[in-house]
Amino acid sequence: MRAGSASSSSRACSIPRAAWTIASSPPTRIRAFAAPPVKARTEQRYDELVIVAAPKFLGALRGELGKEVEKLVVEELPKDLSWLNERQLEGYFAKGSGRAP
Numbered sequence: 001m002r003a004g005s006a007s008s009s010s011r012a013c014s015i016p017r018a019a020w021t022i023a024s025s026p027p028t029r030i031r032a033f034a035a036p037p038v039k040a041r042t043e044q045r046y047d048e049l050v051i052v053a054a055p056k057f058l059g060a061l062r063g064e065l066g067k068e069v070e071k072l073v074v075e076e077l078p079k080d081l082s083w084l085n086e087r088q089l090e091g092y093f094a095k096g097s098g099r100a101p
Contacts, residue, residue, distance in 0.1 A: 034064035049073050054080035
């Protein structure tokens with residue numbers, strides 16, 4: 001998951017990736033994964049949010065983000081990209097395979 005501002009402001013934050021699978025993700029882990037974007041929202045650190053997560057994890061995550069964060073989600077990509085490193089992720093989005101943040 002990556003958060004960033006598409007506006008002219010310089011506010012942006014990066015949320016660390018997690019390679020959790022839905023099978024090993026009890027509700028407490030999903031809540032823990034949702035906590036950073038929720039906290040960043042209350043600190044007004046981003047204007048828009050793009051979420052990339054495996055389909056089942058994405059469904060579980062949606063329920064934990066809350067309405068205020070949900071309002072800022074501009075795109076969701078239900079895909080497991082946890083096996084890519086940071087450089088490969090940048091290339092993935094730069095090539096138009098997904099939405100460039």
